[in-house]
Amino acid sequence: MKMNPFREEAIVRLAAATGLPPEQIDSALTYPPTPELGDLAFPCFAAAKARRQAPPAVAQELARGEFQKPSDRIASAAAAGPYLNITFHRHAFAEWVLGEARSAAEDLSRSAEGGGRVVAIDYSSPNIAKPFHVGHLRSTIIGGALYRIFEALGYRPVGINHLGDWGTQFGKLIVGFKRWGSEADLKDILALNRLYVKFHDEEKKSPQLAGEAREWFRKQEAGDPEAMRLWQAIRDTSIEYFKRIYDRIGARFDAYAGESFFNDKMEPAIHLAEKAGLTQVSEGALIIDLSAHGINTPALLRKADGSTLYITRDLAAAIYRYDAYRFDQLLYVVGSEQSLHFQQLFKILELLGYPWAKSCNHVAFGRVLGMSTREGNVVYLEELLDEARERALKNMRENVEKRPEVEDEAAVAEAVGIAAIFFSDLSNRRIKDYQFDWNRAISFEGDTGPYLLNAHARIAGIIRKCGIEPARSLKDLDCRLLPEPEAHRLVMQVSRFPEALRQAAEELEPAVVAGYLLDLAKGLHASYQVLRVKGEEEKLARTRLELFVAVKRILAAGLRMLGIPALERM
């Protein structure tokens, strides 16, 4: 969708009249609290300061001067205290919006503003051999949403799944396998999980197990054949399991470069740090002291036993990623509890002299609280999705007389369940701890994913049943037939889609898109009793239908970005 020419004209005229730079006016423009006041609002405080006048006087002057000139786009402007409220010729505006929505049917949101710049996004990145639970889901869906938002804005995103497939946890699993496991367990993700849990239980009683695990990981890093064989088997089993989950929730990645991929790249990275004079040996370990930079915890590059750590691999990975992708931004979608780790990492990159260090960003998100079964265990993702699907199915069957149109009941239930889970997560600003509640996460009423699906399916129903063919071209429409406040509200909301995407990308916050879609769906739900299509005069019916079609396209595009497929019937 192109830049709004109505807004553009307002900016040009305000710039001419006030002498302020257009960019400043663009960023100052807001919206009036109610649509009756107008379609754009210009707060006159900055202009007043520049001219040493009172803001209301400036607003008056603009309304009586510059905005008296006739225009095809701007109908009027009125001073309201320190604000200048600008009202469009609404039929012309509607015509422009519907035309945009129509001509850009393949992808409404497609924009050139990203200019093909690369945004590398590290997300999901589960730890192999640990169960995939709801905490991993947050990274997966936030990262996936950012990926698609950047893509829509014309950036070139690269999705990287930095699998946790190297580290001491393999030592733990190998010890568990050696002591309590069988060969068959290597092929069974649940059995591997049990071994991992058992190791931790036993470790409390027998602390020497931790040392054994470290020793196995040391052997693994040294290339010990037995350790490598077991590592390979466990890794294969885990990846197969992850792919099944990703398939179910529609997660995709461009690269699966796990931590093990950087085995041969860690020593060069360590050498760089040594050459730069950053490192020192402390208690037998190789560290970087960052206390001069306000970080009181030193970063450990190498343990006393010679094996490497998480940050060593992340350091090598960042350097590799810049070489491979020449990214404009590198994003890490990882829980906020790791913020110290990323502070250290980014500071080290900066100290190594990489100018792109400042382009690295930790997209932190809060913890998932209250997430456990009756037995007090964490809930695995698959259980969660199954439960959501079952609740959706139950709901559908209870109201079967109201939903006679659903053909594939099971598929719809799955989609509704996923919409509920995804949206309840994505609708919160990511930094907040996420208070998980079964009833809320799987709720289908109010501000939920299914509410959005319902708006989409409702429009699909109108299109199917209204009895008229959609307009072939804009000539079949007459936007003067859309005088209702409900219609204007929808037109305004549709026009603001690109704005929502831009803000979401800027703040790295998919919740902005989620909130936007809720507004749009509310506007739709509040309008369709008033804006009837069926049985109306043909031109009126076509014009209203066209508006609904535009809303439907935006809902589908926005939902898709959040990882939620839209439904025609539900």
Place this chain on the structure above:
RNA sequence: GCACCCGUAGCUCAAAGGAUAGAGUGAUGGCCUUCGAAGCCAUAAGUUGCAGGUUCGAGUCCUGCCGGGUGCGCCA
């Protein structure tokens, strides 16, 4: 103890430093012979944790408290 994050309606959350702080949920009361009621409309609910400060203007920025979360050398 130090560092980072969070305190907004009973609950879960919104609000680029800008107009009368808004939604959902729960509560109460209405709306299905008319394109789908997973919907709509209405009512009730607030000292934005506390105290200062900056600003024409602060829920938003700064300082100090209070409360909660997370992290703090050989896990990831």
